């Protein structure tokens with residue numbers, strides 16, 4: 143036997159391939175897709191970009207694709223991908239003792255220098271534990287020595303990352319395009335110097351937007367979070383969210399990897415802009431991606447042309463928080479339709495808002511595949527929509543729906559939330575009323591003018607209070623109340639022609655609320671639940687309620703104390719050291735206005751001063767107005 | 773026009789399922805900017821069909837598809853452009869102009885040749901292996917086959933045309949197997965290996981490669 147390094151690597155590859163051949167969906171782990179980056183050479187920094195959910199979901203995440211490209215554009219770094227192994231692969235890895243591996247080189251994760259996780263939703267946290275454990279890496283940062291990879295994380299959940307603060311070494315707060323490069327520069331410098339972990343972390347925490355949780359200690363009083371105390375003089379008092387000012391020139395995805403299997407968003411996504419000017423009061427994305435920054439239409443079309451050639455995709459999607467708000471939308475929609483539909487490339491508009499959607503555009507889309515239209519009125523009555531600042535009214539909705547029906551659509555999805563702050567039974571019943579009007583709109587049209595049958599899906603999710611929204615202090619309603627309101631709505635929707643109810647309360651929305659507003663004590667709860675088998679918590683079929691219940695009880699904590707508590711606006715918040723740029727005063731003011739039913743205008747109408755003294759520094763829209771060019 | 777092409781599917785893509793192979797080719801055709809013809813109707817799709825599917829995990833150097841184009845392309849040009857666009861592991865090995873042949877490729881199939889490299893979990897003597905392999909050709913081969921109506925016992929012996937040991941070493945062996953492959957069905961190699969493991973009283977992992985699909989091209993006036 144020849145035990146040279148290459149033979150061992152080959153044998154390992156052979157063993158990994160044998161495991162891959164035994165799972166239900168081998169292409170999740172196979173790698174080797176078209177446009178995958180390949181790098182050879184000694185001395186590269188090995189960066190594992192991990193997504194704590196399946197390949198199908200992770201590969202659909204635009205942000206990870208951008209970071210993959212940004213890192214691989216560096217000569218000193220090779221970024222590889224890794225996704226949470228599905229339960230079949232997890233079992234095989236445990237049974238065989240093989241370590242979790244990257245897709246690109248099948249290298250075990252513990253041989254990487256940096257392991258990064260994308261944190262898109264709280265319910266993926268246990269998968270991080272699975273991935274660390276399957277790589278032979280200790281779960282808690284304090285248990286990891288000098289040789290262990292540095293564990294970093296980025297994504298929207300970083301705005302309150304306290305529940306996993308004892309697991310992750312370094313968090314990235316805000317846009318990553320520039321931040322990861324600064325991180326890698328500092329990391330590379332530290333390694334060259336032979337810096338110890340603590341020294342390295344000290345270097346890193348000087349980078350704006352970097353949060354090193356080990357440099358802070360949490361204190362509690364009367365069972366509640368009281369304060370965070372800095373244990374390292376050099377650490378910043380608060381961590382400012384990073385924003386890429388010029389999105390149009392920022393690095394983007396490069397050539398997109400073309401998956402073999404079908405993934406959730408199997409198309410070319412055009413990120414028209416980042417941020418949103420609407421200010422819906424429940425929507426975290428509407429606050430933590432401010433201010434709005436657009437890409438130019440010419441940049442986007444050039445990118446789409448290029449990527450269609452490089453990937454062979456047959457769908458382009460305009461992707462943003464509220465695509466209809468794009469300043470060039472009425473040039474953009476006809477332009478992409480003209481350009482692409484003749485080549486049988488379909489164009490989808492997942493978040494086109496009803497009040498900005500013109501009939502002409504709808505008619506243009508006739509030749510295109512009628513992928514269902516989605517509208518999100520979020521609440522059933524005008525009173526409730528004013529509380530949440532959803533600037534949509536019934537007439538607009540019905541008019542747009544009618545236009546869509548005339549243009550041939552027959553599938554409509556309506557998204558609502560129940561349990562919003564201040565909601566009464568009348569508001570819940572209002573949802574059914576609205577659905578009835580949509581149905582009437584369809585069936586009152588002459589048969590030859592509309593499609594055969596309406597398919598209107600009413601979805602009602604449960605409100606989850608999120609940090610950095612005006613509703614961050616509001617409680618989630620308790621389980622019995624959720625179930626009662628759902629039953630009320632289900633009853634009211636009965637018999638409405640063409641309408642189907644799709645409600646989805648699960649324990650996971652409670653846990654989501656709990657982790658969204660949680661503090662550092664939740665890390666041990668999470669580890670306890672993980673030991674009891676919690677995995678893939680966002681997948682209903684995997685959710686193990688008992689595992690969580692037992693683990694909360696063991697720690698003397700409960701979901702309710704985080705999810706169902708009304709926090710007073712002068713209490714300390716577990717995430718107050720994170721500076722999301724939108725000021726606390728602004729959020730408080732919005733909170734008050736909500737309950738007075740006062741609507742706050744869209745930023746495009748008027749600056750509402752969300753960044754306090756710093757509006758001019760952070761926001762191009764504010765500045766443009768101040769200069770009179772808007 | 774219609775093009776019939778033979779292609780290989782090798783190691784790097786052996787886990788790509790049949791459905792995913794269809795998408796893979798469609799995307800490659802788009803990258804190659806072929807003048808594809810599309811079906812009519814609500815959800816137009818390229819007119820591409822495969823003679824048969826290959827089991828996930830198998831490799832092959834003899835798969836077939838046919839595709840309709842709106843404009844004439846020489847088979848050489850077709851091959852060159854598609855190969856430039858295909859990912860590693862998939863290659864067009866030959867292509868021809870189908871002329872006015874209208875039918876499907878599936879009924880043209882007759883048989884398939886497989887090469888199976890077995891790796892035994894514990895050493896197996898050559899005589900034992902050869903005896904077990906030749907026993908496959910004697911008498912019935914009753915296996916449990918999953919069908920829509922549940923599990924059914926069927927005799928797959930009529931589907932097995934040839935089986936022999938081509939290479940041998942203590943822990944490995946290479947078998948050559950020829951089985952029926954037609955529009956009505958074919959030899960299911962995995963079920964055959966199940967029987968072999970039983971008769972051998974030993975289990976083995978395997979790599980299966982389809983060397984050839986025998987086609988009856990006589991209907992094709994070329």
Ligand code: SF4
Nearest residue numbers: 745749750751752761
């Ligand atoms: S600074 Fe003004 S215009 Fe800019 S995001 Fe904040 S409220 Fe809107």
